[in-house]
Amino acid sequence: MRRIMMLITLLWPLAALGQDGPMRIHAPEALRDSGLLDYLLPRFALKYGLRATVVDDPGAAIAFGADGVPVFTGPSQAWHLSHDGSQTAQKFEDWLRSDIGRRAIAAFAADGDAPFTAQIAVAAPVRELTFRGDPALGERLSLLHCGRCHVINETNRMKGMGATPSFGVLRTLGDWQRRFSTFYVLNPHPSFTQIKDLTPPFDVMRPPPIVPLSMTEDDLDAILAYVATVPPADLGAPIQSQ
The missing domain is CATH 3.40.190 (D-Maltodextrin-Binding Protein; domain 2)
Known part of the structure:
Protein backbone atom coordinates (compact mmCIF):
# COMPACT_ATOMS: atom_id res chain seq x y z
CA MET A 1 0.00 0.00 0.00
CA PHE A 108 17.63 35.21 -12.62
CA ALA A 109 20.84 36.42 -14.20
CA ALA A 110 21.60 37.19 -17.84
CA ASP A 111 25.17 37.82 -18.97
CA GLY A 112 26.26 38.05 -15.35
CA ASP A 113 23.69 40.70 -14.44
CA ALA A 114 20.41 40.44 -12.50
CA PRO A 115 18.18 42.70 -14.61
CA PHE A 116 14.89 42.00 -12.80
CA THR A 117 13.69 42.64 -9.28
CA ALA A 118 10.45 41.88 -7.46
CA GLN A 119 10.78 45.12 -5.53
CA ILE A 120 7.98 47.21 -7.02
CA ALA A 121 7.87 50.94 -6.46
CA VAL A 122 4.37 52.01 -7.41
CA ALA A 123 3.75 55.73 -7.35
CA ALA A 124 0.62 56.60 -5.42
CA PRO A 125 -1.78 58.85 -7.30
CA VAL A 126 -1.56 62.44 -6.20
CA ARG A 127 -4.90 63.67 -5.02
CA GLU A 128 -5.64 67.31 -4.37
CA LEU A 129 -7.58 67.77 -1.16
CA THR A 130 -10.64 69.94 -1.55
CA PHE A 131 -13.07 71.04 1.12
CA ARG A 132 -16.52 72.46 0.67
CA GLY A 133 -16.56 74.59 3.81
CA ASP A 134 -15.88 78.30 4.21
CA PRO A 135 -12.30 78.82 5.49
CA ALA A 136 -13.09 82.25 6.99
CA LEU A 137 -15.96 80.78 8.99
CA GLY A 138 -13.75 77.83 9.87
CA GLU A 139 -11.13 80.15 11.37
CA ARG A 140 -13.73 81.83 13.57
CA LEU A 141 -15.15 78.48 14.67
CA SER A 142 -11.67 77.12 15.36
CA LEU A 143 -10.87 80.05 17.62
CA LEU A 144 -14.25 79.76 19.34
CA HIS A 145 -14.36 76.00 19.90
CA CYS A 146 -10.76 74.80 19.70
CA GLY A 147 -8.84 77.88 20.82
CA ARG A 148 -9.38 77.20 24.50
CA CYS A 149 -6.91 74.29 24.24
CA HIS A 150 -5.07 74.61 20.90
CA VAL A 151 -3.07 77.47 19.45
CA ILE A 152 -4.94 78.17 16.22
CA ASN A 153 -2.81 80.98 14.80
CA GLU A 154 -1.18 84.22 15.93
CA THR A 155 -4.55 85.46 17.17
CA ASN A 156 -4.45 83.17 20.22
CA ARG A 157 -0.74 82.37 20.27
CA MET A 158 -0.51 82.85 24.05
CA LYS A 159 -3.81 81.21 25.00
CA GLY A 160 -3.46 77.53 24.13
CA MET A 161 -2.56 74.79 26.60
CA GLY A 162 1.14 73.94 26.63
CA ALA A 163 0.61 70.17 26.38
CA THR A 164 -1.82 70.48 23.48
CA PRO A 165 -0.39 70.60 19.92
CA SER A 166 -1.09 73.68 17.84
CA PHE A 167 -2.95 73.49 14.54
CA GLY A 168 0.38 74.13 12.80
CA VAL A 169 2.00 71.12 14.50
CA LEU A 170 -1.02 68.93 13.73
CA ARG A 171 -0.73 69.95 10.06
CA THR A 172 2.72 68.33 9.90
CA LEU A 173 1.12 64.91 10.41
CA GLY A 174 0.47 62.78 7.35
CA ASP A 175 -3.02 61.88 8.58
CA TRP A 176 -4.04 65.35 9.71
CA GLN A 177 -7.23 65.27 7.64
CA ARG A 178 -8.41 62.08 9.34
CA ARG A 179 -7.56 63.44 12.77
CA PHE A 180 -9.50 66.65 12.26
CA SER A 181 -12.49 65.08 10.51
CA THR A 182 -12.91 62.50 13.29
CA PHE A 183 -11.61 64.51 16.24
CA TYR A 184 -14.89 64.01 18.12
CA VAL A 185 -14.09 60.30 18.62
CA LEU A 186 -10.47 60.86 19.64
CA ASN A 187 -9.78 61.36 23.34
CA PRO A 188 -10.39 63.55 25.21
CA HIS A 189 -12.97 65.08 22.84
CA PRO A 190 -15.85 62.55 23.23
CA SER A 191 -16.32 63.56 26.87
CA PHE A 192 -17.30 67.13 25.98
CA THR A 193 -18.06 67.27 22.24
CA GLN A 194 -21.42 67.02 20.49
CA ILE A 195 -21.87 67.00 16.69
CA LYS A 196 -25.53 67.49 15.85
CA ASP A 197 -27.21 64.36 14.41
CA LEU A 198 -23.87 62.52 14.56
CA THR A 199 -22.77 61.88 18.14
CA PRO A 200 -24.95 60.34 20.87
CA PRO A 201 -26.12 62.54 23.75
CA PHE A 202 -24.02 62.72 26.89
CA ASP A 203 -24.63 60.15 29.59
CA VAL A 204 -26.70 61.91 32.27
CA MET A 205 -24.64 60.09 34.89
CA ARG A 206 -21.39 61.39 33.41
CA PRO A 207 -21.75 65.08 32.59
CA PRO A 208 -19.03 66.84 30.55
CA PRO A 209 -16.03 67.86 32.68
CA ILE A 210 -15.83 71.24 30.93
CA VAL A 211 -18.21 73.51 29.04
CA PRO A 212 -19.55 71.33 26.20
CA LEU A 213 -18.45 71.95 22.64
CA SER A 214 -21.43 71.80 20.26
CA MET A 215 -21.29 72.13 16.47
CA THR A 216 -22.83 70.86 13.24
CA GLU A 217 -21.29 68.84 10.41
CA ASP A 218 -21.27 72.03 8.33
CA ASP A 219 -19.24 73.70 11.08
CA LEU A 220 -16.79 70.82 10.93
CA ASP A 221 -16.52 71.16 7.14
CA ALA A 222 -15.69 74.85 7.60
CA ILE A 223 -13.01 74.04 10.18
CA LEU A 224 -11.46 71.46 7.82
CA ALA A 225 -11.43 74.04 5.03
CA TYR A 226 -9.62 76.47 7.31
CA VAL A 227 -7.11 73.91 8.60
CA ALA A 228 -6.20 73.10 5.00
CA THR A 229 -4.93 76.69 4.68
CA VAL A 230 -2.78 76.49 7.82
CA PRO A 231 0.91 76.07 6.92
CA PRO A 232 2.59 73.11 8.67
CA ALA A 233 4.84 74.20 11.51
CA ASP A 234 8.59 74.21 10.90
CA LEU A 235 9.82 71.65 13.40
CA GLY A 236 13.43 71.84 12.24
CA ALA A 237 15.71 68.95 11.28
CA PRO A 238 15.37 65.65 13.15
CA ILE A 239 17.61 65.25 16.19
CA GLN A 240 20.65 63.14 15.41
CA SER A 241 22.41 61.19 18.15
CA GLN A 242 26.06 60.30 18.07
Missing part, protein backbone atom coordinates in the same frame (compact mmCIF):
# COMPACT_ATOMS: atom_id res chain seq x y z
CA ARG A 2 2.85 2.38 0.87
CA ARG A 3 4.46 1.76 -2.54
CA ILE A 4 1.16 2.56 -4.27
CA MET A 5 0.84 5.84 -2.39
CA MET A 6 4.43 6.78 -3.27
CA LEU A 7 3.74 6.00 -6.93
CA ILE A 8 0.61 8.19 -6.90
CA THR A 9 2.60 11.02 -5.33
CA LEU A 10 5.29 10.77 -7.99
CA LEU A 11 2.82 10.59 -10.86
CA TRP A 12 0.49 13.39 -9.68
CA PRO A 13 2.49 16.22 -11.30
CA LEU A 14 2.51 14.30 -14.58
CA ALA A 15 -1.26 13.90 -14.42
CA ALA A 16 -1.67 17.61 -13.73
CA LEU A 17 0.51 18.40 -16.71
CA GLY A 18 -1.96 16.74 -18.99
CA GLN A 19 -5.04 18.51 -17.67
CA ASP A 20 -6.56 21.04 -20.04
CA GLY A 21 -3.27 21.64 -21.83
CA PRO A 22 -0.60 24.16 -20.83
CA MET A 23 -1.37 27.69 -19.65
CA ARG A 24 -1.04 30.21 -22.47
CA ILE A 25 0.81 33.30 -21.35
CA HIS A 26 1.19 36.36 -23.53
CA ALA A 27 4.43 38.30 -23.17
CA PRO A 28 5.74 41.18 -25.27
CA GLU A 29 8.85 40.54 -27.33
CA ALA A 30 11.15 42.38 -24.92
CA LEU A 31 10.13 40.12 -22.04
CA ARG A 32 10.27 36.96 -24.15
CA ASP A 33 13.77 37.80 -25.37
CA SER A 34 15.03 38.52 -21.85
CA GLY A 35 14.94 34.83 -20.93
CA LEU A 36 13.22 35.49 -17.60
CA LEU A 37 10.13 33.43 -18.41
CA ASP A 38 12.24 30.54 -19.67
CA TYR A 39 13.83 30.62 -16.22
CA LEU A 40 10.63 31.03 -14.16
CA LEU A 41 8.09 28.78 -15.83
CA PRO A 42 9.92 25.45 -15.29
CA ARG A 43 10.22 26.34 -11.61
CA PHE A 44 6.50 27.07 -11.40
CA ALA A 45 5.78 23.77 -13.20
CA LEU A 46 8.02 21.89 -10.76
CA LYS A 47 6.13 23.40 -7.84
CA TYR A 48 2.56 22.83 -9.08
CA GLY A 49 2.81 20.44 -12.01
CA LEU A 50 1.29 23.05 -14.32
CA ARG A 51 2.94 23.65 -17.68
CA ALA A 52 2.88 27.01 -19.38
CA THR A 53 3.70 28.17 -22.87
CA VAL A 54 4.56 31.71 -23.88
CA VAL A 55 2.63 33.05 -26.87
CA ASP A 56 2.50 36.28 -28.84
CA ASP A 57 -1.25 36.64 -28.34
CA PRO A 58 -2.62 39.65 -26.37
CA GLY A 59 -5.90 37.75 -26.06
CA ALA A 60 -4.35 34.97 -23.97
CA ALA A 61 -5.93 34.24 -20.59
CA ILE A 62 -2.73 35.37 -18.83
CA ALA A 63 -0.71 38.34 -20.03
CA PHE A 64 2.27 40.43 -19.01
CA GLY A 65 2.19 44.10 -19.88
CA ALA A 66 1.28 47.52 -18.52
CA ASP A 67 -2.07 46.51 -16.99
CA GLY A 68 -2.94 44.40 -13.97
CA VAL A 69 -1.00 43.61 -10.80
CA PRO A 70 2.64 44.77 -10.66
CA VAL A 71 4.88 41.71 -10.25
CA PHE A 72 8.44 42.71 -11.14
CA THR A 73 10.59 45.47 -12.60
CA GLY A 74 13.31 45.40 -15.20
CA PRO A 75 15.35 46.25 -17.05
CA SER A 76 13.72 49.66 -17.56
CA GLN A 77 10.02 49.23 -16.82
CA ALA A 78 7.52 47.73 -14.40
CA TRP A 79 5.80 44.57 -15.57
CA HIS A 80 2.20 43.81 -14.61
CA LEU A 81 0.22 40.59 -14.76
CA SER A 82 -3.42 40.39 -15.85
CA HIS A 83 -5.51 37.25 -16.24
CA ASP A 84 -9.01 35.85 -16.56
CA GLY A 85 -9.40 35.04 -12.87
CA SER A 86 -9.27 31.28 -13.33
CA GLN A 87 -7.93 29.14 -10.51
CA THR A 88 -4.82 28.23 -12.50
CA ALA A 89 -4.07 31.83 -13.43
CA GLN A 90 -4.56 32.95 -9.82
CA LYS A 91 -2.17 30.24 -8.68
CA PHE A 92 0.45 31.58 -11.10
CA GLU A 93 -0.05 35.14 -9.81
CA ASP A 94 0.18 33.99 -6.20
CA TRP A 95 3.39 32.11 -6.93
CA LEU A 96 5.00 35.12 -8.62
CA ARG A 97 4.16 37.29 -5.63
CA SER A 98 5.18 34.71 -3.02
CA ASP A 99 8.57 34.72 -1.33
CA ILE A 100 9.64 31.77 -3.49
CA GLY A 101 8.59 33.48 -6.71
CA ARG A 102 10.21 36.77 -5.71
CA ARG A 103 13.45 35.01 -4.92
CA ALA A 104 13.35 33.23 -8.27
CA ILE A 105 12.91 36.56 -10.06
CA ALA A 106 15.82 38.08 -8.16
CA ALA A 107 18.02 35.02 -8.83
Whole structure:
Protein backbone atom coordinates (compact mmCIF):
# COMPACT_ATOMS: atom_id res chain seq x y z
CA MET A 1 0.00 0.00 0.00
CA ARG A 2 2.85 2.38 0.87
CA ARG A 3 4.46 1.76 -2.54
CA ILE A 4 1.16 2.56 -4.27
CA MET A 5 0.84 5.84 -2.39
CA MET A 6 4.43 6.78 -3.27
CA LEU A 7 3.74 6.00 -6.93
CA ILE A 8 0.61 8.19 -6.90
CA THR A 9 2.60 11.02 -5.33
CA LEU A 10 5.29 10.77 -7.99
CA LEU A 11 2.82 10.59 -10.86
CA TRP A 12 0.49 13.39 -9.68
CA PRO A 13 2.49 16.22 -11.30
CA LEU A 14 2.51 14.30 -14.58
CA ALA A 15 -1.26 13.90 -14.42
CA ALA A 16 -1.67 17.61 -13.73
CA LEU A 17 0.51 18.40 -16.71
CA GLY A 18 -1.96 16.74 -18.99
CA GLN A 19 -5.04 18.51 -17.67
CA ASP A 20 -6.56 21.04 -20.04
CA GLY A 21 -3.27 21.64 -21.83
CA PRO A 22 -0.60 24.16 -20.83
CA MET A 23 -1.37 27.69 -19.65
CA ARG A 24 -1.04 30.21 -22.47
CA ILE A 25 0.81 33.30 -21.35
CA HIS A 26 1.19 36.36 -23.53
CA ALA A 27 4.43 38.30 -23.17
CA PRO A 28 5.74 41.18 -25.27
CA GLU A 29 8.85 40.54 -27.33
CA ALA A 30 11.15 42.38 -24.92
CA LEU A 31 10.13 40.12 -22.04
CA ARG A 32 10.27 36.96 -24.15
CA ASP A 33 13.77 37.80 -25.37
CA SER A 34 15.03 38.52 -21.85
CA GLY A 35 14.94 34.83 -20.93
CA LEU A 36 13.22 35.49 -17.60
CA LEU A 37 10.13 33.43 -18.41
CA ASP A 38 12.24 30.54 -19.67
CA TYR A 39 13.83 30.62 -16.22
CA LEU A 40 10.63 31.03 -14.16
CA LEU A 41 8.09 28.78 -15.83
CA PRO A 42 9.92 25.45 -15.29
CA ARG A 43 10.22 26.34 -11.61
CA PHE A 44 6.50 27.07 -11.40
CA ALA A 45 5.78 23.77 -13.20
CA LEU A 46 8.02 21.89 -10.76
CA LYS A 47 6.13 23.40 -7.84
CA TYR A 48 2.56 22.83 -9.08
CA GLY A 49 2.81 20.44 -12.01
CA LEU A 50 1.29 23.05 -14.32
CA ARG A 51 2.94 23.65 -17.68
CA ALA A 52 2.88 27.01 -19.38
CA THR A 53 3.70 28.17 -22.87
CA VAL A 54 4.56 31.71 -23.88
CA VAL A 55 2.63 33.05 -26.87
CA ASP A 56 2.50 36.28 -28.84
CA ASP A 57 -1.25 36.64 -28.34
CA PRO A 58 -2.62 39.65 -26.37
CA GLY A 59 -5.90 37.75 -26.06
CA ALA A 60 -4.35 34.97 -23.97
CA ALA A 61 -5.93 34.24 -20.59
CA ILE A 62 -2.73 35.37 -18.83
CA ALA A 63 -0.71 38.34 -20.03
CA PHE A 64 2.27 40.43 -19.01
CA GLY A 65 2.19 44.10 -19.88
CA ALA A 66 1.28 47.52 -18.52
CA ASP A 67 -2.07 46.51 -16.99
CA GLY A 68 -2.94 44.40 -13.97
CA VAL A 69 -1.00 43.61 -10.80
CA PRO A 70 2.64 44.77 -10.66
CA VAL A 71 4.88 41.71 -10.25
CA PHE A 72 8.44 42.71 -11.14
CA THR A 73 10.59 45.47 -12.60
CA GLY A 74 13.31 45.40 -15.20
CA PRO A 75 15.35 46.25 -17.05
CA SER A 76 13.72 49.66 -17.56
CA GLN A 77 10.02 49.23 -16.82
CA ALA A 78 7.52 47.73 -14.40
CA TRP A 79 5.80 44.57 -15.57
CA HIS A 80 2.20 43.81 -14.61
CA LEU A 81 0.22 40.59 -14.76
CA SER A 82 -3.42 40.39 -15.85
CA HIS A 83 -5.51 37.25 -16.24
CA ASP A 84 -9.01 35.85 -16.56
CA GLY A 85 -9.40 35.04 -12.87
CA SER A 86 -9.27 31.28 -13.33
CA GLN A 87 -7.93 29.14 -10.51
CA THR A 88 -4.82 28.23 -12.50
CA ALA A 89 -4.07 31.83 -13.43
CA GLN A 90 -4.56 32.95 -9.82
CA LYS A 91 -2.17 30.24 -8.68
CA PHE A 92 0.45 31.58 -11.10
CA GLU A 93 -0.05 35.14 -9.81
CA ASP A 94 0.18 33.99 -6.20
CA TRP A 95 3.39 32.11 -6.93
CA LEU A 96 5.00 35.12 -8.62
CA ARG A 97 4.16 37.29 -5.63
CA SER A 98 5.18 34.71 -3.02
CA ASP A 99 8.57 34.72 -1.33
CA ILE A 100 9.64 31.77 -3.49
CA GLY A 101 8.59 33.48 -6.71
CA ARG A 102 10.21 36.77 -5.71
CA ARG A 103 13.45 35.01 -4.92
CA ALA A 104 13.35 33.23 -8.27
CA ILE A 105 12.91 36.56 -10.06
CA ALA A 106 15.82 38.08 -8.16
CA ALA A 107 18.02 35.02 -8.83
CA PHE A 108 17.63 35.21 -12.62
CA ALA A 109 20.84 36.42 -14.20
CA ALA A 110 21.60 37.19 -17.84
CA ASP A 111 25.17 37.82 -18.97
CA GLY A 112 26.26 38.05 -15.35
CA ASP A 113 23.69 40.70 -14.44
CA ALA A 114 20.41 40.44 -12.50
CA PRO A 115 18.18 42.70 -14.61
CA PHE A 116 14.89 42.00 -12.80
CA THR A 117 13.69 42.64 -9.28
CA ALA A 118 10.45 41.88 -7.46
CA GLN A 119 10.78 45.12 -5.53
CA ILE A 120 7.98 47.21 -7.02
CA ALA A 121 7.87 50.94 -6.46
CA VAL A 122 4.37 52.01 -7.41
CA ALA A 123 3.75 55.73 -7.35
CA ALA A 124 0.62 56.60 -5.42
CA PRO A 125 -1.78 58.85 -7.30
CA VAL A 126 -1.56 62.44 -6.20
CA ARG A 127 -4.90 63.67 -5.02
CA GLU A 128 -5.64 67.31 -4.37
CA LEU A 129 -7.58 67.77 -1.16
CA THR A 130 -10.64 69.94 -1.55
CA PHE A 131 -13.07 71.04 1.12
CA ARG A 132 -16.52 72.46 0.67
CA GLY A 133 -16.56 74.59 3.81
CA ASP A 134 -15.88 78.30 4.21
CA PRO A 135 -12.30 78.82 5.49
CA ALA A 136 -13.09 82.25 6.99
CA LEU A 137 -15.96 80.78 8.99
CA GLY A 138 -13.75 77.83 9.87
CA GLU A 139 -11.13 80.15 11.37
CA ARG A 140 -13.73 81.83 13.57
CA LEU A 141 -15.15 78.48 14.67
CA SER A 142 -11.67 77.12 15.36
CA LEU A 143 -10.87 80.05 17.62
CA LEU A 144 -14.25 79.76 19.34
CA HIS A 145 -14.36 76.00 19.90
CA CYS A 146 -10.76 74.80 19.70
CA GLY A 147 -8.84 77.88 20.82
CA ARG A 148 -9.38 77.20 24.50
CA CYS A 149 -6.91 74.29 24.24
CA HIS A 150 -5.07 74.61 20.90
CA VAL A 151 -3.07 77.47 19.45
CA ILE A 152 -4.94 78.17 16.22
CA ASN A 153 -2.81 80.98 14.80
CA GLU A 154 -1.18 84.22 15.93
CA THR A 155 -4.55 85.46 17.17
CA ASN A 156 -4.45 83.17 20.22
CA ARG A 157 -0.74 82.37 20.27
CA MET A 158 -0.51 82.85 24.05
CA LYS A 159 -3.81 81.21 25.00
CA GLY A 160 -3.46 77.53 24.13
CA MET A 161 -2.56 74.79 26.60
CA GLY A 162 1.14 73.94 26.63
CA ALA A 163 0.61 70.17 26.38
CA THR A 164 -1.82 70.48 23.48
CA PRO A 165 -0.39 70.60 19.92
CA SER A 166 -1.09 73.68 17.84
CA PHE A 167 -2.95 73.49 14.54
CA GLY A 168 0.38 74.13 12.80
CA VAL A 169 2.00 71.12 14.50
CA LEU A 170 -1.02 68.93 13.73
CA ARG A 171 -0.73 69.95 10.06
CA THR A 172 2.72 68.33 9.90
CA LEU A 173 1.12 64.91 10.41
CA GLY A 174 0.47 62.78 7.35
CA ASP A 175 -3.02 61.88 8.58
CA TRP A 176 -4.04 65.35 9.71
CA GLN A 177 -7.23 65.27 7.64
CA ARG A 178 -8.41 62.08 9.34
CA ARG A 179 -7.56 63.44 12.77
CA PHE A 180 -9.50 66.65 12.26
CA SER A 181 -12.49 65.08 10.51
CA THR A 182 -12.91 62.50 13.29
CA PHE A 183 -11.61 64.51 16.24
CA TYR A 184 -14.89 64.01 18.12
CA VAL A 185 -14.09 60.30 18.62
CA LEU A 186 -10.47 60.86 19.64
CA ASN A 187 -9.78 61.36 23.34
CA PRO A 188 -10.39 63.55 25.21
CA HIS A 189 -12.97 65.08 22.84
CA PRO A 190 -15.85 62.55 23.23
CA SER A 191 -16.32 63.56 26.87
CA PHE A 192 -17.30 67.13 25.98
CA THR A 193 -18.06 67.27 22.24
CA GLN A 194 -21.42 67.02 20.49
CA ILE A 195 -21.87 67.00 16.69
CA LYS A 196 -25.53 67.49 15.85
CA ASP A 197 -27.21 64.36 14.41
CA LEU A 198 -23.87 62.52 14.56
CA THR A 199 -22.77 61.88 18.14
CA PRO A 200 -24.95 60.34 20.87
CA PRO A 201 -26.12 62.54 23.75
CA PHE A 202 -24.02 62.72 26.89
CA ASP A 203 -24.63 60.15 29.59
CA VAL A 204 -26.70 61.91 32.27
CA MET A 205 -24.64 60.09 34.89
CA ARG A 206 -21.39 61.39 33.41
CA PRO A 207 -21.75 65.08 32.59
CA PRO A 208 -19.03 66.84 30.55
CA PRO A 209 -16.03 67.86 32.68
CA ILE A 210 -15.83 71.24 30.93
CA VAL A 211 -18.21 73.51 29.04
CA PRO A 212 -19.55 71.33 26.20
CA LEU A 213 -18.45 71.95 22.64
CA SER A 214 -21.43 71.80 20.26
CA MET A 215 -21.29 72.13 16.47
CA THR A 216 -22.83 70.86 13.24
CA GLU A 217 -21.29 68.84 10.41
CA ASP A 218 -21.27 72.03 8.33
CA ASP A 219 -19.24 73.70 11.08
CA LEU A 220 -16.79 70.82 10.93
CA ASP A 221 -16.52 71.16 7.14
CA ALA A 222 -15.69 74.85 7.60
CA ILE A 223 -13.01 74.04 10.18
CA LEU A 224 -11.46 71.46 7.82
CA ALA A 225 -11.43 74.04 5.03
CA TYR A 226 -9.62 76.47 7.31
CA VAL A 227 -7.11 73.91 8.60
CA ALA A 228 -6.20 73.10 5.00
CA THR A 229 -4.93 76.69 4.68
CA VAL A 230 -2.78 76.49 7.82
CA PRO A 231 0.91 76.07 6.92
CA PRO A 232 2.59 73.11 8.67
CA ALA A 233 4.84 74.20 11.51
CA ASP A 234 8.59 74.21 10.90
CA LEU A 235 9.82 71.65 13.40
CA GLY A 236 13.43 71.84 12.24
CA ALA A 237 15.71 68.95 11.28
CA PRO A 238 15.37 65.65 13.15
CA ILE A 239 17.61 65.25 16.19
CA GLN A 240 20.65 63.14 15.41
CA SER A 241 22.41 61.19 18.15
CA GLN A 242 26.06 60.30 18.07
